[in-house]
Amino acid sequence: xxxxxxxxxxxxxxxxxxxxxxxxxxxxxxxxxxxxxxxxxxxxxxxxxxxxxxxxxxxxxxxxxxxxxxxxxxxxxxxxxxxxxxxxxxxxxxxxxxxxxxxxxxxxxxxxxxxxxxxxxxxxxxxxxxxxxxxxxxxxxxxxxxxxxxxxxxxxxxxxxxxxxxxxxxxxxxxxxxxxxxxxxxxxxxxxxxxxxxxxxxxxxxxxxxxxxxxxxxxxxxxxxxxxxxxxxxxxxxxxxxxxxxxxxxxxxxxxxxxxxxxxxxxxxxxxxxxxxxxxxx
Amino acid sequence: xxxxxxxxxxxxxxxxxxxxxxxxxxxxxxxxxxxxxxxxxxxxxxxxxxxxxxxxxxxxxxxxxxxxxxxxxxxxxxxxxxxxxxxxxxxxxxxxxxxxxxxxxxxxxxxxxxxxxxxxxxxxxxxxxxxxxxxxxxxxxxxxxxxxxxxxxxxxxxxxxxxxxxxxxxxxxxxxxxxxxxxxxxxxxxxxxxxxxxxxxxxxxxxxxxxxxxxxxxxxxxxxxxxxxxxxxxxxxxxxxxxxxxxxxxxxxxxxxxxxxxxxxxxxxxxxxxxxxxxxxxxxxxxxxxxxxxxxxxxxxxxxxxxxxxxxxxxxxxxxxxxxxxxxxxxx
Numbered sequence: 001x002x003x004x005x006x007x008x009x010x011x012x013x014x015x016x017x018x019x020x021x022x023x024x025x026x027x028x029x030x031x032x033x034x035x036x037x038x039x040x041x042x043x044x045x046x047x048x049x050x051x052x053x054x055x056x057x058x059x060x061x062x063x064x065x066x067x068x069x070x071x072x073x074x075x076x077x078x079x080x081x082x083x084x085x086x087x088x089x090x091x092x093x094x095x096x097x098x099x100x101x102x103x104x105x106x107x108x109x110x111x112x113x114x115x116x117x118x119x120x121x122x123x124x125x126x127x128x129x130x131x132x133x134x135x136x137x138x139x140x141x142x143x144x145x146x147x148x149x150x151x152x153x154x155x156x157x158x159x160x161x162x163x164x165x166x167x168x169x170x171x172x173x174x175x176x177x178x179x180x181x182x183x184x185x186x187x188x189x190x191x192x193x194x195x196x197x198x199x200x201x202x203x204x205x206x207x208x209x210x211x212x213x214x215x216x217x218x219x220x221x222x223x224x225x226x227x228x229x230x231x232x233x234x235x236x237x238x239x240x241x242x243x244x245x246x247x248x249x250x251x252x253x254x255x256x257x258x259x260x261x262x263x264x265x266x267x268x269x270x271x272x273x274x275x276x277x278x279x280x281x282x
Numbered sequence: 283x284x285x286x287x288x289x290x291x292x293x294x295x296x297x298x299x300x301x302x303x304x305x306x307x308x309x310x311x312x313x314x315x316x317x318x319x320x321x322x323x324x325x326x327x328x329x330x331x332x333x334x335x336x337x338x339x340x341x342x343x344x345x346x347x348x349x350x351x352x353x354x355x356x357x358x359x360x361x362x363x364x365x366x367x368x369x370x371x372x373x374x375x376x377x378x379x380x381x382x383x384x385x386x387x388x389x390x391x392x393x394x395x396x397x398x399x400x401x402x403x404x405x406x407x408x409x410x411x412x413x414x415x416x417x418x419x420x421x422x423x424x425x426x427x428x429x430x431x432x433x434x435x436x437x438x439x440x441x442x443x444x445x446x447x448x449x450x451x452x453x454x455x456x457x458x459x460x461x462x463x464x465x466x467x468x469x470x471x472x473x474x475x476x477x478x479x480x481x482x483x484x485x486x487x488x489x490x491x492x493x494x495x496x497x498x499x500x501x502x503x504x505x506x507x508x509x510x511x512x513x514x515x516x517x518x519x520x521x522x523x524x525x526x527x528x529x530x531x532x533x534x535x536x537x538x539x540x541x542x543x544x545x546x547x548x549x550x551x552x553x554x555x556x557x558x559x560x561x562x563x564x565x566x567x568x569x570x571x572x573x574x575x576x577x578x579x580x581x582x583x584x585x586x587x588x589x590x591x592x593x594x595x596x597x598x599x600x601x602x603x604x605x606x607x608x609x610x611x612x613x614x
Contacts, residue, residue: 098490
């Protein structure tokens with residue numbers, strides 16, 4: 001009985017918080033009944049996600065819940081089988097990844113995907129590809145306009161490298177720097193495209209406690225730059241530490257959403273993570 | 283830090299001197315050596331141009347193209363047919379054959395550009411062979427079948443500038459190679475070159491970084507084919523005839539070797555590779571029948587001891603081996 005009361009309370013609180021958030025913050029990214037199937041397996045099933053401007057939203061869930069699939073659908077790597085992905089009032093379904101980053105959604109990958117035989121500076125310069133537009137002929141002839149743009153690209157890249165604290169590694173090959181630095185470099189590359197929404201796929205996996213803490217501080221700092229962040233995370237300390245809004249996913253469905261502390265104590269979430277208590281089941 | 287900078291500066295000055303010295307040597311060389319060696323150096327130039335063109339596709343973007351000679355054939359036959367039947371001047375046909383080869387590349391590569399690694403390799407082999415066989419079968423009676431097309435003019439601009447002897451051909455091809463190198467170095471340093479390299483490193487990350495992978499792969503093919511078309515044009519005018527047998531599969535393999543031996547994505551590397559392929563047989567005439575054996579052994583030795591090539595691009599070149607493995611992985 002007490003438990004029911006508790007969950008009731010939570011629901012009300014969540015609702016209030018939800019309304020409050022909607023009032024204060026514009027929703028930047030919203031998925032509406034998003035569905036993605038792989039053969040007979042429904043990886044994402046009628047999934048609704050909401051990301052508010054200027055906040056850190058988290059998507060959590062046990063392994064195989066379909067979190068990364070959601071990210072891949074949002075960023076255009078997979079095509080949705082149903083539903084919508086609305087970003088700033090525009091449906092993104094069917095758009096290619098390189099078009100989506102131009103709209104302002106940049107991402108990182110769970111298993112780091114850097115351009116490993118290129119230098120750190122070049123990696124970040126490549127991140128600005130969608131924000132530059134000199135063509136083949138102007139590049140071959142090195143027109144003044146092309147030179148100017150190239151200089152700008154380089155300058156921006158240098159600023160970004162300093163921001164993620166990798167300035168001293170600028171001429172190192174990306175594959176030669178430490179794992180934690182590679183993570184930061186990937187974030188730097190994503191930031192180089194001047195995104196409105198930054199999607200991070202398990203940014204703290206493989207980092208030690210110190211590096212995770214630094215990452216949290218860095219993400220909080222990014223919020224001040226008028227950036228919205230959506231992250232998938234396993235590390236509960238990170239999620240609880242920085243999230244404004246948490247969505248929990250299991251077997252492709254949304255099972256809960258709300259403020260971090262509410263989600264943390266939600267019985268359904270605990271069940272999804274730890275499994276059902278057998279006694280209770282009987 | 284300061285010391286480091288000094289060293290790199292010194293290096294670049296040293297490098298500039300090397301380039302100037304090499305250029306001067308190339309200019310005075312025809313006055314020192316005999317006509318035979320001038321011809322050899324001309325073919326070195328042709329191979330260098332072809333190597334540079336394949337380097338765009340194979341070296342910069344990492345696409346396995348074993349039918350590259352087909353593009354050269356398109357360029358050569360465009361020149362030969364338009365010149366021999368309609369008498370259009372060679373100099374005008376130079377850009378025309380480049381455009382023809384580029385357009386052909388765009389046409390055939392559009393549907394296959396999404397293929398990866400070895401799959402693309404097989405399709406390009408087929409493409410190169412189809413081009414050769416088509417030329418051999420004399421479609422509409424315009425390619426002359428196995429005999430090819432005869433009677434191609436010299437390149438000329440009025441009567442003042444006529445390329446009609448070995449020395450002039452030598453300067454002609456190396457002028458083109460020089461201009462190509464300048465253009466390609468500029469491309470390497472631009473966002474286009476970076477985009478190409480990104481695709482070679484990681485296609486999914488490149489796409490997620492905002493690079494239109496399909497467009498840039500096609501661009502590489504079209505540019506590479508266009509350059510091969512130019513090489514075909516010069517080749518046709520030099521020999522004054524073209525025949526399908528000059529464009530067989532072995533030639534594509536040779537071009538592949540040039541890029542691999544020199545270093546993928548490295549322009550000086552390609553020049554070294556082209557030198558190895560075209561000059562080596564001349565120095566060792568007596569071993570002519572063992573040529574392929576030696577090339578094979580050299581390739582194996584390269585794979586084992588220097589997978590990055592003789593002169594890899596400075597920031598760290600891609601190793602051919604790792605590219606093969608990656609392609610294999612992705613095809614699952």
